[in-house]
Amino acid sequence: MALANQVNVLPIDTSKPKYSQLTTHFDEGYQLAWYYMHAAPRPCFTPTLLKDIQSWFEETTMKIDGSKEHHIQYMVLASDVPGVFNLGGDLNLFRNLIQRKDRDGLFQYAKACIDVLYQNIINLNRDITTISLVQGDALGGGFEAAISSNVLIAERSAKMGMPEILFNLFPGMGAYSLLSRKIGASQAERMILSGKIYTAEELYEMGVVDVLAEDLHGEMAVYDYIKKENRSSNGYRALRKAKAHCNPVTYEELKNITEVWVDAALHLEHRDLRMMERLVARQSTISQGTA
Numbered sequence: 001m002a003l004a005n006q007v008n009v010l011p012i013d014t015s016k017p018k019y020s021q022l023t024t025h026f027d028e029g030y031q032l033a034w035y036y037m038h039a040a041p042r043p044c045f046t047p048t049l050l051k052d053i054q055s056w057f058e059e060t061t062m063k064i065d066g067s068k069e070h071h072i073q074y075m076v077l078a079s080d081v082p083g084v085f086n087l088g089g090d091l092n093l094f095r096n097l098i099q100r101k102d103r104d105g106l107f108q109y110a111k112a113c114i115d116v117l118y119q120n121i122i123n124l125n126r127d128i129t130t131i132s133l134v135q136g137d138a139l140g141g142g143f144e145a146a147i148s149s150n151v152l153i154a155e156r157s158a159k160m161g162m163p164e165i166l167f168n169l170f171p172g173m174g175a176y177s178l179l180s181r182k183i184g185a186s187q188a189e190r191m192i193l194s195g196k197i198y199t200a201e202e203l204y205e206m207g208v209v210d211v212l213a214e215d216l217h218g219e220m221a222v223y224d225y226i227k228k229e230n231r232s233s234n235g236y237r238a239l240r241k242a243k244a245h246c247n248p249v250t251y252e253e254l255k256n257i258t259e260v261w262v263d264a265a266l267h268l269e270h271r272d273l274r275m276m277e278r279l280v281a282r283q284s285t286i287s288q289g290t291a
Contacts, residue, residue: 172261
């Protein structure tokens with residue numbers, strides 16, 4: 001939040017924070033709502049973070065509909081964890097649920113993920129622009145969250161990818177649906193099956209990243225983008241609506257793919273869970289390194 005002293009950034013609520021793993025701010029001058037993730041004990045999509053985001057979406061929707069105080073035109077998903085946007089699914093939770101063969105638990109977690117993702121995809125069903133600002137690593141579900149926004153802005157040192165194939169699974173909360181619409185089905189499939197971690201510059205050249213920012217200039221890039229869209233906002237937003245009509249991502253599509261993901265997760269073998277355990281340890285190491 002380096003720009004807090006440069007622009008009119010005001011807390012939406014100056015009382016005791018409502019959320020334990022989410023920090024929110026409203027920039028009145030730009031009609032811009034920020035929400036910063038800081039999940040614990042690892043910077044991934046914990047059930048608590050998912051609940052915080054869902055609650056904040058509900059609060060934001062009420063403000064858009066009923067409050068003249070905060071007329072929101074833009075929403076930015078970002079991170080308060082240095083060097084990390086989000087490391088994806090809660091792999092420790094996955095592993096425990098899979099070991100217990102708890103299909104319902106896996107499905108409920110996956111449903112919480114797509115409930116949040118879908119609201120971002122459809123802009124909370126309001127005439128707003130959603131933006132993801134990636135400063136650091138966005139892996140698995142973190143990458144899915146990043147590409148669910150209308151605009152993906154990434155700093156040059158950011159890295160993104162989907163490592164799920166390393167433990168014999170696939171990213172089941174929107175990756176294929178979103179990437180196939182943005183860069184084509186065959187390219188999306190190659191990315192998912194490769195398990196490769198891409199640089200922000202590579203993804204910019206592929207058309208996944210919309211704005212490539214220099215390091216430490218990501219927030220300024222958000223404001224530059226907003227100024228640009230504001231000059232032709234009618235055209236930008238009309239085109240966005242046309243795109244949604246042309247090839248919409250439906251909730252049913254996301255839910256059906258999630259069901260496939262849950263069934264596939266329950267077929268993982270011991271060696272796959274061991275790999276997942278190593279990735280959990282890596283997530284923990286990254287988290288400790290940023291503390």
